[in-house]
Amino acid sequence: MKESKLSILTKGIIKENPVLVLVLGTCPTLAVTTQASNAIGMGIAFTFVLICSNIVISLLRNIIPDKVRIPCYITIIAGFVTIIELVMEAYAYSLYEALGIYLSLIVVNCIILGRAEMFANKNKPFASFLDAIGMGIGFTLTLFVMASIREILGSGSWFGMEIPVLAENNISLMTMAPGGFFVFACLMALVNKITKGRNKRITEYGCETCPSAASCGKTGCEGCVAGANTQEGGDVK
Amino acid sequence: MSFKALIVILLSGVLVNNYVLRQFLGICPFLGVSKELKNATGMSIAVIFVMLLATAVTWPIQTFLLTPNGLDYLQTVVFILVIAALVQLVEIVLKKYIPALYRALGVYLPLITTNCAVLGVTIANIDKSYTFVEALFNALGSGLGFFLAMVLFAGVRGQIESSDPPESFKGLPITLVAAAILSLSFFGFNGVVENLFG
Numbered sequence: 001m002k003e004s005k006l007s008i009l010t011k012g013i014i015k016e017n018p019v020l021v022l023v024l025g026t027c028p029t030l031a032v033t034t035q036a037s038n039a040i041g042m043g044i045a046f047t048f049v050l051i052c053s054n055i056v057i058s059l060l061r062n063i064i065p066d067k068v069r070i071p072c073y074i075t076i077i078a079g080f081v082t083i084i085e086l087v088m089e090a091y092a093y094s095l096y097e098a099l100g101i102y103l104s105l106i107v108v109n110c111i112i113l114g115r116a117e118m119f120a121n122k123n124k125p126f127a128s129f130l131d132a133i134g135m136g137i138g139f140t141l142t143l144f145v146m147a148s149i150r151e152i153l154g155s156g157s158w159f160g161m162e163i164p165v166l167a168e169n170n171i172s173l174m175t176m177a178p179g180g181f182f183v184f185a186c187l188m189a190l191v192n193k194i195t196k197g198r199n200k201r202i203t204e205y206g207c208e209t210c211p212s213a214a215s216c217g218k219t220g221c222e223g224c225v226a227g228a229n230t231q232e233g234g235d236v237k
Numbered sequence: 238m239s240f241k242a243l244i245v246i247l248l249s250g251v252l253v254n255n256y257v258l259r260q261f262l263g264i265c266p267f268l269g270v271s272k273e274l275k276n277a278t279g280m281s282i283a284v285i286f287v288m289l290l291a292t293a294v295t296w297p298i299q300t301f302l303l304t305p306n307g308l309d310y311l312q313t314v315v316f317i318l319v320i321a322a323l324v325q326l327v328e329i330v331l332k333k334y335i336p337a338l339y340r341a342l343g344v345y346l347p348l349i350t351t352n353c354a355v356l357g358v359t360i361a362n363i364d365k366s367y368t369f370v371e372a373l374f375n376a377l378g379s380g381l382g383f384f385l386a387m388v389l390f391a392g393v394r395g396q397i398e399s400s401d402p403p404e405s406f407k408g409l410p411i412t413l414v415a416a417a418i419l420s421l422s423f424f425g426f427n428g429v430v431e432n433l434f435g
Binding site: 030078079081082100104107108109179182186188192 | 259263265310311313314317318321322350352356361403406407408411413414421423424
């Protein structure tokens, strides 16, 4: 069944939200969401890399030999990450400092490799472009919501602006590691609640959404240890 | 460079700056492979192994090849390719010469290429301008920290299995809440290393 252009664009926002539904790319999600401005910066950097890599991989999908496709994808992605790193260092240095190591780590972000493997190498460049935009928006939006919750509760501010009552009564734990896990858990539970029954569960996607599927090389979930990264637990042996 | 400094780096990596629970690196395997103690241990040992090897290879590349030639901007590309190649190589070598170890670690090795903790530790070593030995100790500490978090969490998850959370919290959300509590407990280690050796 051919997907319409619009559904390709919008599915990344809620239905196949890369972070909350597919549970990919959790590391940057938890790490950079201490401030709303950082989250937006990360989201933009991420979306740029995803769009570029998706288009290039889609253009090269008939040229790259199947056997060495993963190293090729990683090289392409790493190239674009380097570009965004240099651009940010030059024009948005404070953001570059704030994101730190997580900017380089976009390379190993499961979402980008996952989209390359699931979508870009099977679809035309324009569809891949739309898919990347949808996924990018979904990612940025999730990061933004999470960062807003954590910044407002944790530091009593939003985009650096102080909020009168909360600033004196902040729960600083929220900006630290446990707060990150906790807010993420609550958001995921909320999405579960909203989409209950209407949403395809992660297990139905099988191996394709597995964060390690790209490097796994197995076609089935037989003996797959990382398949456990699903609601029902996959096929853990 | 004293022995004490090395121990401080090692212990900070394990406890204070725990990669999984404090710096959010390597969350995917942390959530994915921590369901059973056996898998958690296998994965962690493979991670420690690859972290040490990757550090031993990338540090000289950065120091003797990239920096003198002004190629610092290639760091990300070079490091990820080196790690990917290294993992592949280790897999082939183990398969051929130490089949027993391959059977134990084999399934985890391909998953490690995309583990951000490994790339993270190699980049962090350069960012903090560690010497070669310090970098190796940092890698070992981070790896052991990963191991500790995985094993602890495998135990916690065993308990979660038999609990009955609210419907929408079933599965991953309740696991993340448990991770939050575990990460909270690691706050207890704040300042411990400095006080012991400071």
